[in-house]
Amino acid sequence: xxxxEQDCNCPPEGLPAWMGTFADLxxxxxxxxxxxxxxxxxxxxxxxxxxxxxxxxxxVQNKLNVTDVPKGTSIIAREFSPAIPEPTxxxxxxxxxxxxxxxxxxxxxxxxxxxxxxxxxxxxxxxxRIKKKLEEMVAQTEQDAIELAQSLHDxxxxxxxxxxxxxxxxxxxxxxxxxFKTASAELADDYYDVxxxxxxxxxxxxxxxxxxxxxxxxxxxxxxxxxxxELSSSRAVSxxxxxxxxxxxxxxxxxxxxxxxxxxxxxxxxxxxxxxxxVEIVIQQGLDATLNADDVKLLKEEGGxxxxxxDLDPGYLFELKSxxxx
Numbered sequence: 001x002x003x004x005e006q007d008c009n010c011p012p013e014g015l016p017a018w019m020g021t022f023a024d025l026x027x028x029x030x031x032x033x034x035x036x037x038x039x040x041x042x043x044x045x046x047x048x049x050x051x052x053x054x055x056x057x058x059x060v061q062n063k064l065n066v067t068d069v070p071k072g073t074s075i076i077a078r079e080f081s082p083a084i085p086e087p088t089x090x091x092x093x094x095x096x097x098x099x100x101x102x103x104x105x106x107x108x109x110x111x112x113x114x115x116x117x118x119x120x121x122x123x124x125x126x127x128x129r130i131k132k133k134l135e136e137m138v139a140q141t142e143q144d145a146i147e148l149a150q151s152l153h154d155x156x157x158x159x160x161x162x163x164x165x166x167x168x169x170x171x172x173x174x175x176x177x178x179x180f181k182t183a184s185a186e187l188a189d190d191y192y193d194v195x196x197x198x199x200x201x202x203x204x205x206x207x208x209x210x211x212x213x214x215x216x217x218x219x220x221x222x223x224x225x226x227x228x229x230e231l232s233s234s235r236a237v238s239x240x241x242x243x244x245x246x247x248x249x250x251x252x253x254x255x256x257x258x259x260x261x262x263x264x265x266x267x268x269x270x271x272x273x274x275x276x277x278x279v280e281i282v283i284q285q286g287l288d289a290t291l292n293a294d295d296v297k298l299l300k301e302e303g304g305x306x307x308x309x310x311d312l313d314p315g316y317l318f319e320l321k322s323x324x325x326x
Contacts, residue, residue: 233257
């Protein structure tokens with residue numbers, strides 16, 4: 001034996017010590033799984049489904065009966081694709097009649113009549129819709145007048161103020177009784193509170209505001225007023241100035257004086273002349289935004305009877321600017 005073999009540090013003979021422990025563990029695991037298998041029950045149906053799935057997954061060929069027709073891939077279907085069918089127009093006219101003795105065919109004009117009837121029905125439906133909308137707007141104006149009358153209940157009960165409606169107009173009539181001094185355009189002190197109430201209503205009610213002054217037929221000529229025209233105009237201006245306070249848009253106002261040209265009643269008595277001396281505040285409410293341009297055009301051309309029935313004045317109804325239509 002050489003010196004190199006004697007000096008060699010060789011491992012000890014036999015298996016390493018850890019192999020015994022590893023073999024014992026493997027044996028115990030195998031016994032454990034054998035026990036689990038012995039305790040379990042085999043589900044035949046589930047096993048067949050599993051086997052079938054595995055067979056299809058790994059490409060097992062299906063069993064075919066001898067009587068089945070052999071199947072293959074069509075070369076024509078693979079090389080050529082069908083086109084989209086399109087109809088072929090044919091310039092031919094066919095007509096058919098049951099009675100062979102007729103020498104000509106009868107033409108029915110029901111289609112043309114239906115078109116005309118449809119247009120008439122359409123116009124009638126549009127007029128009915130416009131009428132219904134106008135009736136609703138007139139009813140809304142009446143409701144606004146009722147609310148205004150409730151706020152001026154005391155003045156109305158005292159006979160100083162009158163409120164009425166005429167179509168889409170609300171008329172607030174200030175009588176001369178206690179409102180102005182004789183032959184004067186200066187408001188009485190007690191009437192400023194009345195105008196304050198009216199101003200609050202005008203602030204929330206939309207529409208154009210016209211202040212109109214009226215007198216009786218007895219001529220007047222003073223150092224301040226040359227005629228009833230100047231007196232009626234000055235009284236209307238005094239009322240308008242008071243109503244324009246507190247940031248009410250003056251563009252809504254229109255002031256006019258009519259003198260004795262528009263009396264409420266004849267000037268044959270003292271009471272009647274006192275009734276004719278007045279200042280009227282007219283709130284003119286226009287067309288609603290739901291009426292489009294075609295509806296307004298139809299109403300102008302063919303709506304005269306409807307406007308008269310609802311007591312609507314077309315003179316102001318169709319003159320509102322676009323920013324005044326609400």
